[in-house]
Amino acid sequence: MSQKFTSLLAVVLLLAAGVAPVGAVTGDGAVASAGAATQTSCSFPVTETDATGTEVTVEQKPERVVTLAPSAAQTMWEIGGKSQVVGVSQYATYLEGADSRTNISGAGRSYVNVEKVVSTEADLVLAPNVIPNETVQKLREAGLTVFKFDYATSVEDIYSKTELMGRLTGNCEGANETVSWMKDRISTVRDAVKGEDPPRVLISQGGGWTAGNGTFVGNVVELAGGTNVAAEANISGYGKISEEVVVQQNPEWIVQLGAFGAYPKTEAYNGTAAVESGQVLTVSNENISQPAPRVVYAVTKMAKAFHPEAYAAANGTDEGAMQEATTTQTTTDGGSSGGVPGFGVPVALVALAGAALLARRP
Structure with a gap:
C-alpha cells in the first residue's frame, strides 16, 4: 500500500469516526488540534x-x-x-x-x-x-x-x-460539533446575502398569524437576506396581521410554515406581489417552528429562494453532486436523519480538501 493511499485512508477513517484530524478546519474557520475533544468533555455534577x-x-x-x-x-x-x-x-x-x-x-x-x-x-x-x-x-x-x-x-x-x-x-462534544456546524452554514449564508437587496417577506403560520419582532422565526428571515414585513409593521411576537397591513406591506415573498401554514386565499393576499409572481415558499414545520439545530435548513432554503445566484456563487459547488453525496443524511429541506451530529457537507468538503493535499505529497 502506497504512502499516499495510507494517508488518504487515515483521513477517511478519522472522519468516519467523527473525530477531526490534526489541522482540520472547524465551523468558525479556526484550526482544531488533536486534543480539542478532551476540552469539550462534560463534567458532573x-x-x-x-x-x-x-x-x-x-x-x-x-x-x-x-x-x-x-x-x-x-x-x-x-x-x-x-x-x-x-x-x-x-x-x-x-x-x-x-x-x-x-x-x-x-x-x-x-x-x-x-x-x-x-x-x-x-x-x-x-x-x-x-x-x-x-x-x-x-x-x-x-x-x-x-x-x-x-x-x-x-x-x-x-x-x-x-x-x-x-x-x-x-453530550458536550456533540453539542459543540453541532453548533460549530450550524455557525459554518449560517456564515455561508451571511456571505452569500451580504450586499444583496433584501426582498420583503411575510411569514404565514396559517389563519392570518405571523411572526414579528422578537421571534427566532423573524430572525431566520433576516439571516436569509429578507426583510420581515410583520416587524416593519410593528408586530411583536407571534400574532395576527390584518389584511389592510398585508396590502400596505405588499410582500414579495410569502413563506408558509409547514402544511398548516398556508396563507389565506383572500383578495388581499392574492393581490400581493408574492402571490402574483408565484413566490410562495413552504418550509418544513420541524425546521422552522422549533428552536433547534435544524433551523439551519430553513435559513438555507430561504436564502436559496431569495438570492439564488448569490447563494450559488457563495457555495461555489455543484449542488447536484453535493445533494447526491448527502442523500442518506437528509430529510425534507435537508434535515438530518440522526447521523453524526455536525458532520455534513462542510466536513465532506474538508475531507476532500485534505485528501487532495495528501495525495500531492511525495
Missing part, C-alpha cells in the same frame, strides 16, 4: 439556573431523559443523545426511532401527561419554554429533576440552548 429561576443540579450523566416538546427532542437527536431519550411528545414522532419511546403527551398541543412522565423514571426532564410552569412544578413535586429552557428569540439563542443541553445531558 453540573448546576444551571433555568427559566423558572430555579438552580437545577444534575449529579451525573442522565441515562434516562424525557423531552416534553419537539425542540428538545430534536436537539437531543442532533447532539448524539438519542439513545438516552425514553420519552417524547406526540409532535416529535418525525424523528427516526422516536415512535418507540413513551408518548408523554395528553390532549392539546402543549399538554403533558404528568403520570406518563413519572412512569418513565427519568433522571432528567427537559422542558422547552412552551411548557407551563405549573406542569414543571408538578413534575418536581413528583420527585423528578426538571430543567425549563428560556424563550428563544434568535438563532444565537439556539446555539446557547444546544450547548446548555449538551452540558446537562453529558
